[in-house]
Amino acid sequence: MLLLLVLLFLLLLLPLPLARLQQQSQLPRLSWLASLQHRVAWGSLCWAAAWQQWRLEQNTLHVAQSQQRALRWCLKGAQGSRCPLRGSTDMSTFRNHLPLTKASQAQEEESGEQLLPPTSKQHHGEASLQATLLGLAALNKVYPEVLAPGGTARLTPTSPWPRPVPWPWHALSKVSPPGAKDPGTLLLEALRSPGLRALEAGTAAELLDIFSGLEVKGKELAEAIAAGNPGAPLPRRAAELREALEQGPRGLALRLWPKLQVVVTLDAGGQAEALAALEALWCQGLAFFSPAYVASGGVVGLNLWPEQPGGLYLLPPGAPLIELLPVKEGGQEEAATTVLLAEAQKDKEYELVLTDHTSLTRCRLGDVVRVVGAYNQCPVVRFICRLSQTLSVRGEDIGEDMFSEVLGQAVEQWPGAKLLDHVCVESSILDSSGGSAPHYEVFVALRGLRNLSEENRDKLDHCLQVAAPCYKSLRFRGSVGPARVHLVGTGAFGALREALAASPSSPFPPEMPRVLRHRHLAQLLQRRVVS
Structure with missing residues (x-):
């Protein structure tokens, strides 16, 4: 052979x-x-x-053993003081002794060393x-x-x-x-x-x-x-x-x-x-x-069904170690206890938690999935949204999925317009409140529409109030100002993606943000506004 x-x-x-x-x-x-x-x-x-x-068949038929092997791989590869657990241990001990950490927290050490999220080096x-x-x-x-x-x-x-x-x-x-x-x-x-x-x-x-x-x-x-x-x-x-x-x-x-x-x-x-x-x-x-779903540069989902539209992904049980954090209804704070792959329930939503051998950090990625089926003992999921892409100028928490749906509804009311791309910026990032109430700055790329009328701009704010009662209440009290919509020219979002890819810490593929947190990126689009 x-x-x-x-x-x-x-x-x-x-x-x-x-x-x-x-x-x-x-x-x-x-x-x-x-x-x-x-x-x-x-x-x-x-x-x-x-x-x-x-190998996939064997691993998905025996998920508990597969995830235990992934844990041993993580423990074996972790080095130095970052590894509070020594040698082989069981899954329960691991989950009880290591706290959950958000991706933003995982990037900074007491020494000031910058770390990437756990899967950023798993691409190969x-x-x-x-x-x-x-x-x-x-x-x-x-x-x-x-x-x-x-x-x-x-x-x-x-x-x-x-x-x-x-x-x-x-x-x-x-x-x-x-x-x-x-x-x-x-x-x-x-x-x-x-x-x-x-x-x-x-x-x-x-x-x-x-x-x-x-x-x-x-x-x-x-x-x-x-x-x-x-x-x-x-x-x-x-x-x-x-x-x-x-x-x-x-x-x-x-x-x-x-x-x-x-x-x-x-x-x-x-x-x-x-x-x-x-x-x-x-x-x-x-x-x-798409052959895979990638988060923070690493593969977290396998697509075995090219004929199925909408992207179905199997969460594999190998390394890096994947846990699922249940997301409570209403978008409130998530449950404190994770579940393993075999424990996932159909139609429930979970946030992904990943651990690899470089840092031994149980990192909450912010990617939310909904379980739609099973492959042997492993869940098959759709990716719903990213918790990191939430708008909140007064604690209203407008999620990525909700805002994208609302914006789509508004654009459908703009005659001849087709939405190509968008991002949002909280007004404090651009210092654009000017003494008025904090609000959303929304940058859109369109086809079929060269200018936005005030009537068109107002439709987005109206749709937001209909979809999000908390936002409507804040608008009624004057605590939040109306969303401001800006049309950018051709190539603006391409330039944004180039700027994102040029960052030394950018994984591949670079995730497309829907909420910009950095002023220089927001200003890049601001300079390309045409209406």
């Missing part, structure tokens, strides 16, 4: 990479070698995915490899043509696969040039290939920026394709691009790539709005698939 694996590995390292073989396809022998390389690569991945599937761990392998297998089962030679192109420098496996990856006939980091180069290469069946992007928000920019730079890209920069001139393909762009954004992806079936992005906090905009406009009629 070992000899066979070595032979397979050597075949994958053939000196002629796939891209070169395709360029010289006039030679039958080289084309045969390319086909062999692809088959061996995919066969190897299928074997690895089958092994990971078997076993969970990410498992998510990649099982995600590829699941995607191939539902869309078998996607991974055929030349079937997939990536449009962003970052990949939606949590851990792209290096040795067979380039043999799976990606259209994207290996190692390309420039989004313009990636998009241009994809546009030259009309037969694509799948698009990949790091996150839905990044893909939204790509399609928004495509409308702006479409003429320039068409000229490059016609002139053969790079590659051979393709005047007919350039004409197709111009014609597709002239018909507007709705359904643009399928006009550019008629055989397209699915879009693969990596799910993380704050991506739902970009995903909804893509589904309604540029990617209308296409399926979306």
Whole structure:
């Protein structure tokens, strides 16, 4: 068996990479070698995915033992004075002796050392490899043509696969040039290939920026394709691009790539709005698939169901250790005692608590999930909201999910408008109260509406009062002022995402905030207000 694996590995390292073989396809022998390389690569991945599937079955059938092993891994890896527990211990002792810590608290030590949340360094761990392998297998089962030679192109420098496996990856006939980091180069290469069946992007928000920019730079890209920069001139393909762009954004992806079936992005906090905009406009009629849900840079949920809309994720029982903190109804303070994966109840909501070996901190991530089913003894969940993205200028606590729903209701009342993106800022961050009552500053990116009337702006505040009685009471007493809505120009949110990604502590994928806490980020959008 070992000899066979070595032979397979050597075949994958053939000196002629796939891209070169395709360029010289006039030679039958080289084309045969390319086909062999692809088959061996995919066969190897299928074997690895089958092994990971078997392990997942065993771990989810015996959850208690799996989580105990994860605990031993955490205890073994923890070092120094941060580890009050020594050696092996049981789950009950661990939970009784280590207090829960919020992510913001976990970032500062008495020594002043800055720490990232527990999973920020887990992006290349076993969970990410498992998510990649099982995600590829699941995607191939539902869309078998996607991974055929030349079937997939990536449009962003970052990949939606949590851990792209290096040795067979380039043999799976990606259209994207290996190692390309420039989004313009990636998009241009994809546009030259009309037969694509799948698009990949790091996150839905990044893909939204790509399609928004495509409308702006479409003429320039068409000229490059016609002139053969790079590659051979393709005047007919350039004409197709111009014609597709002239018909507007709705359904643009399928006009550019008629055989397209699915879009693969990596799910993380704050991506739902970009995903909804893509589904309604540029990617209308296409399926979306995320192989994993990532929080603070680490994989916390596996998606085994590409055919299911809305993102269903299995919480795996391996490392890092996952606990669930019940969320009480009404948004009040959460219960003090966590439950383990096998104890989760259907239709209940929980906040994720993660522990890894770097700090041995039981960290409350703030990500809230709702249990919708079970896979063996493990819960299957939907991600609902992030507690860290709560608005509160007078203790009213307007959650991320509620505000996004209310804003959507308001935008539906703005004739012709389609919401693309938004963030909120409490007025104290921008010092914008000016002696008036504290309030919300809301920045929105729209399609179909260039100016906001005062009537339109007032509709958001009215919808908030209807949805949140506490907010209505504060508004009636004058303790909170009316929400102020600002329309920003094209590219404003792309610039915000670039600023977020540039932070040294930013994980990948960077979660899209819906409430900005830093003044320089809020001012970045403030400078781009057009109405």
